[in-house]
Amino acid sequence: MNVLLIGxxxxxxxxQGELLSNRFQLAHIAAGDLLRAEVEAETPIGKSVKxxxxxxxxxxxxxIIELLMxxxxxxxxxxxxxxxxxxxxxxxxxxxxxLAERAGATPDAVIYLEASRDELVRRILGRAKVExxxxxxxxxxxxxxxxxDEATHPLVDYYxxxxxxxxxxxxxxxxxxxxxxxxxxxxxIP
Ligand code: ADP
Numbered sequence: 353m354n355v356l357l358i359g360x361x362x363x364x365x366x367x368q369g370e371l372l373s374n375r376f377q378l379a380h381i382a383a384g385d386l387l388r389a390e391v392e393a394e395t396p397i398g399k400s401v402k403x404x405x406x407x408x409x410x411x412x413x414x415x416i417i418e419l420l421m422x423x424x425x426x427x428x429x430x431x432x433x434x435x436x437x438x439x440x441x442x443x444x445x446x447x448x449x450x451l452a453e454r455a456g457a458t459p460d461a462v463i464y465l466e467a468s469r470d471e472l473v474r475r476i477l478g479r480a481k482v483e484x485x486x487x488x489x490x491x492x493x494x495x496x497x498x499x500x501d502e503a504t505h506p507l508v509d510y511y512x513x514x515x516x517x518x519x520x521x522x523x524x525x526x527x528x529x530x531x532x533x534x535x536x537x538x539x540x541i542p
Pocket of ligand 1: 359360361362383384385402405409410411412416436437438439440444477487496503505
């Protein structure tokens, strides 16, 4: 089973991705985590993307695609993936589709975690105190939400048009959201 999780910052992609991947023994691939690991390790990729992350901008498509594709390939060979944070634009989705179709790695379901702006900001500011991410300042949070609205939200219609989309109300508690996701993908569970 291959699942995409899309949603604005703070919508719970990471939390739900972890729950889902554990439950079905799928690889959890989080685009932001992979990028932050590169920055942390000061690799050439990490050095080239640091400024994008710090500003809350999308890194160039070819960088994220090159970073993710090997992990996606391995995941598909081992039963599937939960991909959180990719694609983040219709352009990325189109490139990924071409690659995924050749590799038998297309998504079976796309979960859109929808939450109100107030709830998102409240959650991000709450976790900022614990995690200390460089992009969790108020100005950058605002920019990340705007990038979501402009670049990523159009994916909702893109995947609805392909019949893959499930919209989940992500304002609710972790457990309720997890249950709703399970219900949405029940048809994929053997
Ligand atoms: P959040 O959803 O809370 O913003 P992520 O960890 O998913 O957190 O992403 C953090 C940052 O990583 C983004 O602001 C962006 O700079 C970069 N990033 C993540 N995924 C992508 C992607 N698919 N394309 C381009 N940049 C990305």
